[in-house]
Amino acid sequence: LGLALYASSLPAASGATSLYHDYCIIGAGPSGLQAAYFLQQAGRDYIVFERSHAPGSFFALYPRHRKLISINKQYTSKSNSEFNLRHDWNSLLSHDHRLLFRRYSRDFFPHADAMVRYLEDFASLLKLHIQYNTAIIHVTIERDEQAWNGHYFLLTDQDKQNYKCSSLLVATGMWVPSVVNFPGSEYVEGYETVSINPEDFAGQTVLILGRGNSAFETAENILGVTNFIHMVSRSRVRLSWATHYVGDLRAINNGLLDTYQLKSLDGLLEGDLEDLAIVKDKKGKLHITLRFYLENRNTSAGIDSITLPQDELDNFATRAPYDRVIRCLGWKFDFSIFNRSLRIMPGKENEKKYPQIKPSYESRGTRGLFVLGTASHSVDFRKSAGGFIHGFRYTTRAVHRLLENRHHGVPWPSVVYPITQLTNSIIKRVNEASGLYQMFSVLADIILLRENATIFEYLEEYPVGVLAELEVQTGRKAPNGLFVVIMEYGRNFSGADKDVFYYNRAVGEAQHAWQSNFLHPVIYYYKRLPTEREMRLRPPDWPLPRPDAIHHIVEDFLTDWTAPNAHILPLRRFLENCLSTDLRNFFAESCFLFAFTRQKLPPFCRQGYVRMQGLVGNERLRHHAVEAGLLEDYALTDFSGDRPPDIREGSQDQLLRHHVIPVRPLQHLVNAKDE
Numbered sequence: 001l002g003l004a005l006y007a008s009s010l011p012a013a014s015g016a017t018s019l020y021h022d023y024c025i026i027g028a029g030p031s032g033l034q035a036a037y038f039l040q041q042a043g044r045d046y047i048v049f050e051r052s053h054a055p056g057s058f059f060a061l062y063p064r065h066r067k068l069i070s071i072n073k074q075y076t077s078k079s080n081s082e083f084n085l086r087h088d089w090n091s092l093l094s095h096d097h098r099l100l101f102r103r104y105s106r107d108f109f110p111h112a113d114a115m116v117r118y119l120e121d122f123a124s125l126l127k128l129h130i131q132y133n134t135a136i137i138h139v140t141i142e143r144d145e146q147a148w149n150g151h152y153f154l155l156t157d158q159d160k161q162n163y164k165c166s167s168l169l170v171a172t173g174m175w176v177p178s179v180v181n182f183p184g185s186e187y188v189e190g191y192e193t194v195s196i197n198p199e200d201f202a203g204q205t206v207l208i209l210g211r212g213n214s215a216f217e218t219a220e221n222i223l224g225v226t227n228f229i230h231m232v233s234r235s236r237v238r239l240s241w242a243t244h245y246v247g248d249l250r251a252i253n254n255g256l257l258d259t260y261q262l263k264s265l266d267g268l269l270e271g272d273l274e275d276l277a278i279v280k281d282k283k284g285k286l287h288i289t290l291r292f293y294l295e296n297r298n299t300s301a302g303i304d305s306i307t308l309p310q311d312e313l314d315n316f317a318t319r320a321p322y323d324r325v326i327r328c329l330g331w332k333f334d335f336s337i338f339n340r341s342l343r344i345m346p347g348k349e350n351e352k353k354y355p356q357i358k359p360s361y362e363s364r365g366t367r368g369l370f371v372l373g374t375a376s377h378s379v380d381f382r383k384s385a386g387g388f389i390h391g392f393r394y395t396t397r398a399v400h401r402l403l404e405n406r407h408h409g410v411p412w413p414s415v416v417y418p419i420t421q422l423t424n425s426i427i428k429r430v431n432e433a434s435g436l437y438q439m440f441s442v443l444a445d446i447i448l449l450r451e452n453a454t455i456f457e458y459l460e461e462y463p464v465g466v467l468a469e470l471e472v473q474t475g476r477k478a479p480n481g482l483f484v485v486i487m488e489y490g491r492n493f494s495g496a497d498k499d500v501f502y503y504n505r506a507v508g509e510a511q512h513a514w515q516s517n518f519l520h521p522v523i524y525y526y527k528r529l530p531t532e533r534e535m536r537l538r539p540p541d542w543p544l545p546r547p548d549a550i551h552h553i554v555e556d557f558l559t560d561w562t563a564p565n566a567h568i569l570p571l572r573r574f575l576e577n578c579l580s581t582d583l584r585n586f587f588a589e590s591c592f593l594f595a596f597t598r599q600k601l602p603p604f605c606r607q608g609y610v611r612m613q614g615l616v617g618n619e620r621l622r623h624h625a626v627e628a629g630l631l632e633d634y635a636l637t638d639f640s641g642d643r644p645p646d647i648r649e650g651s652q653d654q655l656l657r658h659h660v661i662p663v664r665p666l667q668h669l670v671n672a673k674d675e
Helices: 002-016 030-041 057-061 081-087 112-125 213-222 255-261 291-295 373-379 389-408 419-432 434-438 464-474 510-515 532-536 564-579 588-597 603-609 619-627 645-657
Strands: 018-026 046-049 136-143 151-157 162-170 205-209 228-233 267-270 276-280 286-290 324-327 369-371 414-418 443-450 455-463 482-488 520-526 549-552
Touching: 018 030, 018 151, 030 046, 030 112, 030 373, 030 389, 046 162, 057 112, 081 419, 081 434, 162 389, 205 213, 213 228, 213 255, 255 267, 276 291, 286 291, 369 373, 373 389, 389 434, 389 443, 389 455, 389 464, 414 419, 419 434, 419 443, 419 455, 419 482, 419 520, 419 564, 419 603, 434 443, 434 455, 434 482, 443 464, 455 464, 464 482, 464 532, 510 549, 510 564, 520 564, 549 564, 588 603
Parallel strands: 018 046, 018 162, 162 369, 205 228, 205 324, 228 267
Antiparallel strands: 136 151, 151 162, 276 286, 414 455, 443 455, 443 482, 482 520, 520 549
């Protein structure tokens, strides 16, 4: 009877312990909190699982020496909040102005504890739904045709509690230390546990494995107390100012380069770590040798019989023994919690530490599973800022918009303007938008032409990698062609071996804009939406396929693309050539004259003056226009016959005063007489 009662209770118990949410987020780091914010603002059913007792637990430990390398610029001379985010690499996106990182630290390179406080406040002030002390240890799927994606995600925590969700957002970051196993690797200390007290290294000789910011951060901390520091890695050092990739070595940590090149004992070496071996002598000193020397020796022989490289080459670079060897090889994604049914696979070659995902940040193996934050960096690895807060805060928003369209029928946000606002809309965005600026070559603004190019629809910060899927992913149609606005560096300007300080490195003339090296706006024009095949076959290092027309706005030393002749005029003429129309703005008087002298009015006159819209006129404005050469001074005209001057003046004043309403503030006057 007892067995029967127990068996009958199993289905009920099983059903009672499986808690359902539409969206499950694993990890309450910056990307997890950012995703939770957008879901909460949209009123969606979600839950965040965090294994620690507080959000942002990674920053409670790392970086070990507690100085972030993400800049926190307090002043920019601008009051535009969107522009200022270009130089705030720590804040998450929200409507609450209290949650700007500059309110938590005034340091240009902040202390990591400030990030911990910031993330705690972000979660608490916004009342995000986070379940702490919950470590998800296993994830699998349950097939169900009624589910959004044809299956549910089943999650199990450390207490064997089960959860079910329709969409899974993985925001666990990269927290598993990268380790290279070789003979003697047991003598190596890890970055995650090594002492951060410089006095513990006083008078010691240190070898550091790795060449990223964690390696140089560690070296910087002990540079002044060691005998010397050697650093070995498979690849040469890559400086962020040369590669324009913020994940490469930053200037704040590169003191070892000075002491190396200025011959102060420290040095850098290149070599494959898997070919190394470490041998410990009787005094506790660590000797570097090569793996094949150990493989060829008699295993029964003593340690003194081991052949070292200096036995054959007496000036071998690492012949001096070391007191300590420290591993600083970065981090990798934790694949262990995912069942094979999810088919989450590591990337290839340099991207094997990341899971394979599509340019839409969705898993290549499982529909409905999205990877956010640092772990999604395979989309733009070594190309843009998607692995860092100032980049993935925008890619997370893009993922949210994709999900809103897919599951809730909410199209990608857009605004519709008359075609006369096209130039101004582009100029405004390239001068202010932070998402375009930080996620260059990855996120782009899409301009969809409507109604025979008389109006356009503007979509912001769409992932260009899925441009061919735009209609499906956004719920917007693109039947009449489109413009893509994106930011790019020069094709051959970035690289570890590039001299980015060479003479004449900048371009200043509009006619040479296509040779611009520094970050600058590029506008692609397509008569139709590119296909998936065209996206696959695009030229190497191009973010997009070859367009029907392309325009580079010349780079600017101040990153201020508002110069009338160098920036705005060439852009307007490019747009006019693509659309075969006149995008200039005109005074009402000019539109009045065109109405009697032309068969077809310019769009500005058709959409403004003919509809009884335009600039509010007065005598002061007319006088200014005359002085600027925009209007003729009819007061100097010799009228004869039956037309006295007062008739002209009265008619013009009446024309300027009546039947007009103010234009939108976005409009700017452009010389109506330029060609």
